[in-house]
Amino acid sequence: MKSIPYGKQNITDEDIQAVVDVLKSDFLTQGPKIKEFEERFADYIGSRYAVAVANGTAALHLSTMALGVRPGQKVITTPITFAASANCVRYAGGEVVFADIDPETYLLDINKVEEILRNDKDVVGIIPVDFAGRSVNLEAYRTLADKFGCWILEDACHAPGGYFTDSKEIKQNCGNGEFAELAIFSFHPVKHIAAGEGGMITTNDEALYKKLLLLRTHGITKDADLMQENHGGWYYEMQVLGFNYRLTDFQAALGNSQLKRAGDGLNRRREIARLYNSAFSGKPFIKGQSGVVEGHGYHLYIIEVEDRKGLYEYLRKHNIFTQVHYIPNHLQPYYREQGWKQGDFPNAEKYYQNCLSIPMYPTLSVEEQKFVIKSIYGFYA
Numbered sequence: 001m002k003s004i005p006y007g008k009q010n011i012t013d014e015d016i017q018a019v020v021d022v023l024k025s026d027f028l029t030q031g032p033k034i035k036e037f038e039e040r041f042a043d044y045i046g047s048r049y050a051v052a053v054a055n056g057t058a059a060l061h062l063s064t065m066a067l068g069v070r071p072g073q074k075v076i077t078t079p080i081t082f083a084a085s086a087n088c089v090r091y092a093g094g095e096v097v098f099a100d101i102d103p104e105t106y107l108l109d110i111n112k113v114e115e116i117l118r119n120d121k122d123v124v125g126i127i128p129v130d131f132a133g134r135s136v137n138l139e140a141y142r143t144l145a146d147k148f149g150c151w152i153l154e155d156a157c158h159a160p161g162g163y164f165t166d167s168k169e170i171k172q173n174c175g176n177g178e179f180a181e182l183a184i185f186s187f188h189p190v191k192h193i194a195a196g197e198g199g200m201i202t203t204n205d206e207a208l209y210k211k212l213l214l215l216r217t218h219g220i221t222k223d224a225d226l227m228q229e230n231h232g233g234w235y236y237e238m239q240v241l242g243f244n245y246r247l248t249d250f251q252a253a254l255g256n257s258q259l260k261r262a263g264d265g266l267n268r269r270r271e272i273a274r275l276y277n278s279a280f281s282g283k284p285f286i287k288g289q290s291g292v293v294e295g296h297g298y299h300l301y302i303i304e305v306e307d308r309k310g311l312y313e314y315l316r317k318h319n320i321f322t323q324v325h326y327i328p329n330h331l332q333p334y335y336r337e338q339g340w341k342q343g344d345f346p347n348a349e350k351y352y353q354n355c356l357s358i359p360m361y362p363t364l365s366v367e368e369q370k371f372v373i374k375s376i377y378g379f380y381a
């Protein structure tokens with residue numbers, strides 16, 4: 001049997017053709033495909049605006065810049081996420097404050113966040129993560145953030161198409177801008193929509209949207225309405241300190257083509273999750289992320305097991321390549337240097353001892369999935 005990874009992109013002939021078409025056109029960097037990708041993505045997610053950027057990390061960086069994070073300010077996030085969710089605060093000179101996870105949902109624990117907000121007036125923002133694809137209850141976070149005058153930057157990299165149901169029984173898509181100021185996505189190949197590299201920021205806030213457009217391209221504008229002077233056709237103004245975080249047009253074409261299949265891919269992910277759920281329910285050696293399948297974006301399917309390393313090695317021998325998401329960020333040498341230590345977040349640390357991400361991607365066949373399940377049973381038999 002061929003090897004089975006934990007996640008995998010799926011590139012079709014149609015995807016390839018879309019890229020080739022752009023390579024033969026007049027635009028390589030930002031051109032018409034960017035605008036199309038932004039509009040279609042905003043439509044898929046349900047936000048008013050979308051800004052395409054070079055990758056998810058650039059999306060996070062531009063977001064903390066647009067939100068005006070500066071030295072002395074603190075921002076809360078979870079230790080169980082990709083490092084970039086925290087690092088973006090540091091890029092802007094702010095301080096990261098970690099808070100523990102809920103041991104059942106693996107999401108940032110809102111009660112722990114509230115405790116911090118009550119005691120620390122320097123906190124200006126919260127970065128909750130729709131971890132593994134499971135949506136954070138952003139309505140609850142909005143209420144809390146408003147009480148303490150904070151903004152919310154939703155890291156929705158794992159959850160395009162995921163949603164939660166709010167108190168009015170309305171389905172709220174991850175990243176739709178209803179409750180958070182900004183949300184970000186990534187188009188890294190292991191994510192739902194692959195563009196090689198790529199990222200997107202979504203928002204319903206026009207002022208933030210305009211700031212992001214400026215920051216994406218060096219802080220430079222050629223828009224006559226925005227410029228303070230105008231010396232002629234060649235003239236442009238650099239109004240703020242920005243970056244070159246543009247996405248190329250051929251990546252946007254790939255993203256567009258992939259986006260057409262995003263809904264189908266998500267349905268397939270949920271199907272795979274249902275089969276895992278039923279195979280593992282009642283099995284004493286496995287604990288899963290609790291809660292409903294409905295609304296889950298299933299970037300990852302995570303189990304908690306005894307002897308995780310043993311299972312990881314055993315599966316490798318059977319050509320099944322699992323992964324661990326994530327090593328708690330507060331225990332990374334960089335963050336230890338800032339004073340964080342073992343014992344700070346018992347739930348996150350215990351989760352890290354046992355967690356394993358098993359194969360989850362739309363092209364995983366039923367036969368392959370059954371082999372994964374059988375192999376896990378085999379290890380614990």
Ligand SMILES: *Cc1c(COP(=O)(O)O)cnc(C)c1O
Binds near residue numbers: 057
């Ligand atoms: C992938 C990911 C990022 C970073 O995205 P890149 O495109 O790889 O820079 C940020 N946050 C989370 C939760 C991610 O999974």
